[in-house]
């Protein structure tokens with residue numbers, strides 16, 4: 001329990017950096033494997049959890065792509081998404097802008113429509129039954145080619161109205177944002193918001209490319225931007241949201257100690273940083289556990305925690321009037 005657990009629990013929050021396939025808990029994975037009669041390398045929960053010991057991004061990604069292999073039907077994608085929504089309702093997450101990785105499914109023969117329809121059905125239900133609003137962000141795998149990205153973009157045309165934006169994730173080093181310049185230009189013309197993972201393991205130059213060459217609307221992670229004072233200035237001037245993921249940083253050894261997290265400095269420097277869970281089933285915590293861990297590690301004040309929650313709405317793709325409603329709800333919670 002953190003010193004500010006009660007405040008953290010009471011604050012409404014938006015989650016802006018969440019890979020839905022990274023919310024796939026081993027219990028559900030084993031149940032779906034059985035339902036679909038698929039062998040998985042884990043026989044027990046303990047075995048699964050023991051495999052979740054990573055020393056870098058690639059080690060995680062290998063297990064992450066393996067885990068999602070059991071997902072085959074619309075029902076599977078629905079069940080995974082619904083489980084996430086039910087879980088974060090408890091953390092007072094009221095809005096989520098979620099990534100999904102279609103190429104990780106189409107590559108193994110699962111049609112795009114199966115993936116999208118399953119997730120969308122759960123999101124619709126989440127709004128009706130849990131009051132959680134949501135947006136979907138279609139992410140490109142950066143270890144694949146720009147041409148593969150264009151194939152996905154074409155394949156997804158019938159569902160474009162359901163996506164607010166596109167993302168860029170998977171193995172960062174060696175796959176800079178500029179590798180996808182033409183693809184993101186096309187996505188921008190189509191009206192998509194652009195969210196790029198940059199500066200998680202990759203150098204500050206990747207954040208610079210995402211921001212200045214691609215025109216990213218949001219930077220996912222962005223930790224290593226803090227190595228470049230000129231870049232910090234750009235992030236401050238543009239108020240580009242940075243979606244930080246504390247427990248992810250720790251699990252993937254981006255940081256060896258959360259005390260070295262840039263979040264407090266970013267707040268003090270006036271950057272628009274917020275806290276997120278990234279892949280909660282793999283990194284040991286959902287939204288509030290991420291808030292608690294970063295609060296304790298950096299000794300954040302109540303005002304700083306409130307600022308993080310405010311930033312999660314300000315940095316979202318909600319309309320200004322929707323943002324204002326959420327921000328006034330935060331005011332109401334802290335006054336009461």
Ligand code: HPA
Pocket residue numbers: 019022057064169170171172197200248278279
């Ligand atoms: O944190 C991440 N980084 C890159 N790719 C990912 N795919 C899922 N999570 C991540």
Ligand SMILES: [Zn+2]
Pocket residue numbers: 017019169197220278
């Ligand atoms: Zn991520």
